[in-house]
Amino acid sequence: MRLELKAFTINRTRLSERMTELSKIGQIGETGVARLAFSAEDKLAVEKVQAWMKQAGLITRIDHFGNLIGRMEGKQSTAPVLMLGSHIDSQPYGGRFDGVIGVLGALEVVETMKEQNIIPNIPIEVIAFSDEEGSRFNKGLFGSRGICGMLEEGELDRTDKEGMTRREALTQFGCDPEKLSESEYKKGSIAAFLELHIEQGPILEEKNSPVGIVTGIAGPLWATVEMEGFAGHAGSVPMSMRQDALVGAAKVIVALQELTSKDPSAPTVGTVGSLRVFPDSRNIIPEKVSFTIDLRDINIKRRHRLEDELKSKIDAIAHKHKLTYTINEDTNSEPRYCASWIQDMMENEAQQIGIQAPKLMSGPFHDSLALSYVCDYGMIFVRCKKGISHNPKEYATIEDISLGTELLYRSVQQMQKRLDNIY
Numbered sequence: 001m002r003l004e005l006k007a008f009t010i011n012r013t014r015l016s017e018r019m020t021e022l023s024k025i026g027q028i029g030e031t032g033v034a035r036l037a038f039s040a041e042d043k044l045a046v047e048k049v050q051a052w053m054k055q056a057g058l059i060t061r062i063d064h065f066g067n068l069i070g071r072m073e074g075k076q077s078t079a080p081v082l083m084l085g086s087h088i089d090s091q092p093y094g095g096r097f098d099g100v101i102g103v104l105g106a107l108e109v110v111e112t113m114k115e116q117n118i119i120p121n122i123p124i125e126v127i128a129f130s131d132e133e134g135s136r137f138n139k140g141l142f143g144s145r146g147i148c149g150m151l152e153e154g155e156l157d158r159t160d161k162e163g164m165t166r167r168e169a170l171t172q173f174g175c176d177p178e179k180l181s182e183s184e185y186k187k188g189s190i191a192a193f194l195e196l197h198i199e200q201g202p203i204l205e206e207k208n209s210p211v212g213i214v215t216g217i218a219g220p221l222w223a224t225v226e227m228e229g230f231a232g233h234a235g236s237v238p239m240s241m242r243q244d245a246l247v248g249a250a251k252v253i254v255a256l257q258e259l260t261s262k263d264p265s266a267p268t269v270g271t272v273g274s275l276r277v278f279p280d281s282r283n284i285i286p287e288k289v290s291f292t293i294d295l296r297d298i299n300i301k302r303r304h305r306l307e308d309e310l311k312s313k314i315d316a317i318a319h320k321h322k323l324t325y326t327i328n329e330d331t332n333s334e335p336r337y338c339a340s341w342i343q344d345m346m347e348n349e350a351q352q353i354g355i356q357a358p359k360l361m362s363g364p365f366h367d368s369l370a371l372s373y374v375c376d377y378g379m380i381f382v383r384c385k386k387g388i389s390h391n392p393k394e395y396a397t398i399e400d401i402s403l404g405t406e407l408l409y410r411s412v413q414q415m416q417k418r419l420d421n422i423y
Contacts, residue, residue, distance in 0.1 A: 007353060009116070010409050012402035015108045019401075022048060022088070022104070023096035032392025035090040036160075037131035037142070038066060038169040045088050049103060049128055056111040058126065063183035064175045065146035066130030071123055072110045079122040079423040080191035082415060083375075084109060084408070086367060087132035087143070094133075095394025097401075101382060102196040103128045105405040109412055121420040122191060124412070129367045136160045136169075138224065138274075138292065139330050144370035149184045185374070191419050192342065193371040195379045196408045198396050200364050202387030209358050210400040211407055213346045214379035216337035217362045217369050218267065219303060221295040222330040225252065225314065229323045231279060231287035246277055246286035248321045255313040256293060259306050268297045268306065269363060298335045298361050336369055342378030342415070349410040355403065364389075378411070380404050 025048060026034045026041035035041040046068045053060045058070035071081075086102025106126040113120070127143075134140025137158040145151055156167040156177055167177045204212050229243030253272045260270035271294040278288040295310070297303035311327065318325045343359065350357040360381065368377045382404040385395040 008402060008406055010108050010112045010402065010405050012398060012405070014111075015104060015402065015405060016398045018052060018104050019096070019100060019398075022100060026090065028093070029392055031096060031395075033090045033094045033096045034092050035088065035094075036092060036136045037089040037133065038136070038166075038173040042089050043173060046128065049088060049107070052107060053126065056107060057114055058110065062174065063147070064170070064177070064179045065143045065183050066170060066173050066175050067143040067147065067183070068128040070107065070110075070126040072113070072120065072125070074120040074123040076122055076423060080189050081123045081125045082120070082191050082412065082419060083125050083127060083193045083371070084195070084412065085125075085127035085129065086195050086197055087129045089131055089133050091133055091135050091390045093392065094390055095388075095392055097198045097384065097394055097396050098200070098389055099132060099197070101198060101396070101401050101404065105196040105401070105408055106194075108405050109409045112409060113412075118413075120416050122416070122423050132367055134222075134331075137166045139222070141365065141367060141370045142166075144367035146180060147183060147185045148370050148374045150370060150373065151180070187374070190371070190375045191423065192339070192375050192415060193368060193377040194342070194408060194411060194415070195366055195368045195377070196404050197366055197379060197381060198384040198389060198394070199360075199381040200384065200387065200389035203360050204358070204381060204383035205385065205387065207358050209356060210383050211350065211355060211357050211404045212360050212381040212383075213343055213350070213357045214338055214362050214381055215343065215359050216298065216335055217365055217372070218296045218298040219300055219333045219335040220365050221293070221303065221307060221332050223293045223295075224290060224328045224330055225249070225293060225325060226288065226290045226328075227252075227318060227323045227325045228288045229286070229321065232285045234283040234285055237285060242285055243322045244285050245289040245323055248317050248323045248325075249275065249289040249291055251317045252310075252314050253291070255317070256295070256310060259309055259313070260295070266297070266299070266302065267361065267363060268295075268302065270295045270306075292330075296363055300334050333365065333369060336372035338368075338378050339376035341418075342376060342411075345414050345418070346378060346380065346407065346411050349414060350407055353403075353406065353410070355407065357407070380407055380411070
């Protein structure tokens with residue numbers, strides 16, 4: 001499904017060129033990207049996008065959470081802002097579209113508005129949120145939760161695999177961790193939030209639809225489990241006498257797979273994506289294993305039930321293998337639904353440009369999840385090849401991305417009209 005070029009208001013050539021240029025920062029292989037939060041590569045990317053924002057005539061700043069913000073002033077400068085954006089940090093083995101299309105697409109929207117001599121009634125802010133991925137410090141949505149005043153105790157003391165704390169990383173990035181409160185947005189100061197993002201799933205491709213309208217985001221549970229046994233010589237300790245922490249962890253991993261696969265019709269997903277073994281030697285029985293759990297479902301009651309079942313499994317496995325264990329909750333969010341009025345508006349605008357945009361849920365969480373607690377939000381998904389994401393093979397066509405950006409542009413114009421009546 002394609003539109004003729006003449007139907008586009010946005011400049012898709014400029015959008016495509018910027019995406020290509022940004023993908024070279026932290027590039028791995030031919031198509032991959034590694035821009036961990038607050039890394040040198042992340043800093044270069046932020047500076048690059050900040051330069052484009054200034055080029056577009058936006059007033060820019062980097063706040064103390066490490067968020068990059070570009071402001072297009074409105075006729076009512078003190079009114080709540082319409083916020084657009086996503087993130088540009090990546091997974092360590094990531095793709096070049098995740099988050100990026102939401103930031104550069106938002107920038108394209110406001111730059112096109114300036115070229116069309118459109119002055120919004122209320123201010124528009126384009127934001128590249130810091131550390132959405134959570135891959136470095138094992139807890140994501142840092143920048144978006146930060147501006148909403150939702151950070152938890154001890155977050156600045158979290159460490160990466162090299163032992164650097166988030167506090168140290170922020171300072172190295174040029175931020176002041178002691179002034180985070182200065183970067184929080186006051187209650188009611190954000191009118192609404194819109195985010196453009198690749199789907200990271202196969203539904204749009206299956207429906208042969210270039211874009212979709214998101215109805216809500218599944219609630220993620222992130223936890224870290226540590227199981228401890230007793231190290232011993234791999235050649236001399238009988239199997240019946242072992243306290244092997246890795247065997248216990250392996251059984252928990254299998255249990256998670258089985259629990260989340262019980263109902264094939266449910267969108268429940270469970271993943272163990274990181275595992276550390278101590279002392280990590282081929283001829284020593286593993287004494288301690290730490291691993292992560294990622295459990296998601298749009299139905300919070302079903303997710304809670306699975307959480308309880310998994311905890312029972314962990315307890316039984318630990319008892320059988322004479323292990324001790326701890327479970328630390330890193331993230332726990334309920335499902336959050338997009339504002340129906342924004343969904344309806346997006347659907348109408350999609351029809352105006354000849355797109356049948358199906359509605360779908362989001363399994364992955366996004367910065368929109370944090371913003372949903374302080375304002376109405378809406379999301380546009382763009383089709384990605386085979387649903388692949390968090391992988392260098394992640395791919396979306398510029399045609400589809402341009403359609404998503406055009407829909408974002410037109411949605412912003414309609415939202416301005418509605419918000420004008422409120423503010």
